[in-house]
Amino acid sequence: xxxxxxxxxxxxxxxxxxxxxxxxxxxxxxxxxxxxxxxxxxxxxxxxxxxxxxxxxxxxxxxxxxxxxxxxxxxxxxxxxxxxxxxxxxxxxxxxxxxxxxxxxxxxxxxxxxxxxxxxxxxxxxxxxxxxxxxxxxxxxxxxxxxxxxxxxxxxxxxxxxxxxxxxxxxxxxxxxxxxxxxxxxxxxxxxxxxxxxxxxxxxxxxxxxxxxxxxxxxxxxxxxxxxxxxxxxxxxxxxxxxxxxxxxxxxxxxxxxxxxxxxxxxxxxxxxxxxxxxxxxxxxxxxxxxxxxxxxxxxxxxxxxxxxxxxxxxxxxxxxxxxxxxxxxxxxxxxxxxxxxxxxxxxxxxxxxxxxxxxxxxxxxxxxxxxxxxxxxxxxxxxxxxxxxxxxxxxxxxxxxxxxxxxxxxxxxxxxxx
Ligand code: SF4
Numbered sequence: 249x250x251x252x253x254x255x256x257x258x259x260x261x262x263x264x265x266x267x268x269x270x271x272x273x274x275x276x277x278x279x280x281x282x283x284x285x286x287x288x289x290x291x292x293x294x295x296x297x298x299x300x301x302x303x304x305x306x307x308x309x310x311x312x313x314x315x316x317x318x319x320x321x322x323x324x325x326x327x328x329x330x331x332x333x334x335x336x337x338x339x340x341x342x343x344x345x346x347x348x349x350x351x352x353x354x355x356x357x358x359x360x361x362x363x364x365x366x367x368x369x370x371x372x373x374x375x376x377x378x379x380x381x382x383x384x385x386x387x388x389x390x391x392x393x394x395x396x397x398x399x400x401x402x403x404x405x406x407x408x409x410x411x412x413x414x415x416x417x418x419x420x421x422x423x424x425x426x427x428x429x430x431x432x433x434x435x436x437x438x439x440x441x442x443x444x445x446x447x448x449x450x451x452x453x454x455x456x457x458x459x460x461x462x463x464x465x466x467x468x469x470x471x472x473x474x475x476x477x478x479x480x481x482x483x484x485x486x487x488x489x490x491x492x493x494x495x496x497x498x499x500x501x502x503x504x505x506x507x508x509x510x511x512x513x514x515x516x517x518x519x520x521x522x523x524x525x526x527x528x529x530x531x532x533x534x535x536x537x538x539x540x541x542x543x544x545x546x547x548x549x550x551x552x553x554x555x556x557x558x559x560x561x562x563x564x565x566x567x568x569x570x571x572x573x574x575x576x577x578x579x580x581x582x583x584x585x586x587x588x589x590x591x592x593x594x595x596x597x598x599x600x601x602x603x604x605x606x607x608x609x610x611x612x613x614x615x616x617x618x619x620x621x622x623x624x625x626x627x628x629x630x631x632x633x634x635x636x637x638x639x640x641x642x643x644x645x646x647x648x649x650x651x652x653x654x655x656x657x658x659x660x661x662x663x664x665x666x667x
Pocket of ligand 1: 546607629
């Protein structure tokens with residue numbers, strides 16, 4: 249019997265020849281991601297850190313991104329503690345305020361590579377399957393232990409094969425695909441499974457794959473992955489990575505606990521309606537819902553290709569007077585590229601407000617907190633009550649094209665009406 253992607257990677261990292269779903273293995277990951285929560289993690293292990301130090305200076309990747317620049321004395325103190333920790337223990341991969349959202353930074357800095365194993369103290373660590381890595385979120389206590397010992401345990405997940413067949417129609421994007429799948433399987437539909445995407449995937453750029461893998465955890469997945477192909481290789485070359493990686497592919501005769509098939513040409517623009525990510529409806533069913541805030545950005549859809557689509561829709565036009573349009577680049581590099589290409593200028597002229605690279609309003613801590621009774625249409629990945637800082641507000645999730653089209657009309661709008 250052949251092996252799936254997850255089985256192969258976990259066998260490699262646990263020095264085991266064969267593995268089956270359900271087995272527990274001890275692994276030494278290549279990297280451990282933490283962000284602003286590094287402060288809480290190191291506080292958990294202060295005495296142990298003093299006694300033993302960190303396992304390795306290059307294991308940790310620390311990105312300050314969640315509440316940046318600091319929004320209060322408390323967050324400023326946390327950031328200060330993290331900077332002191334980085335200096336004291338000589339942490340190699342540290343990215344301070346303004347570099348970007350952790351997941352984007354890990355990928356564009358070439359730290360997530362095909363065939364690598366990365367764990368992170370953030371749910372959306374699953375994003376790096378976009379470049380053929382096995383990556384998954386762990387909790388803070390596990391991260392603290394990993395920081396000290398360099399090892400942790402994982403249960404070998406069941407593997408699920410998702411066949412994506414056919415071609416996407418105009419006005420339909422990767423975000424619609426992943427929301428459609430989540431609406432179909434539910435928010436817990438592939439709990440603790442390794443999701444592999446197969447089929448006509450060459451039409452998806454690495455940015456698209458990032459969006460789809462990023463939302464893997466929103467269907468319960470342990471990890472999600474697109475296999476390395478020419479699209480991946482071209483992307484890796486564009487960020488300065490040549491051939492120093494070892495791509496892993498599933499065997500032809502691997503066993504999958506489930507196989508699901510989607511015809512991409514049947515998918516239409518969709519939105520995830522309040523207050524769960526799997527409450528997915530076609531845009532046409534919610535087209536009369538008015539909105540007060542639009543957000544294009546975050547680790548899900550804050551890349552240049554996302555802003556380009558939005559700029560095409562908004563070029564020479566003005567956002568609706570009752571709508572605030574927030575633009576949140578996922579990294580400084582993306583921000584610079586969007587500036588050079590005139591995309592930011594187009595968005596600003598249309599009425600957009602550009603926020604510093606980071607998580608911004610995605611987690612409801614600052615920058616664009618909603619008021620009771622308000623609605624936000626966002627390209628982020630979560631819409632539970634209170635996610636954007638107010639339990640009496642509503643969050644709808646959609647593609648950058650749907651958000652841009654809706655920013656123009658002031659109500660949820662099918663992008664095909666304006667494209
Ligand atoms: Fe989490 Fe949002 Fe930041 Fe992504 S942008 S890491 S979802 S808070």
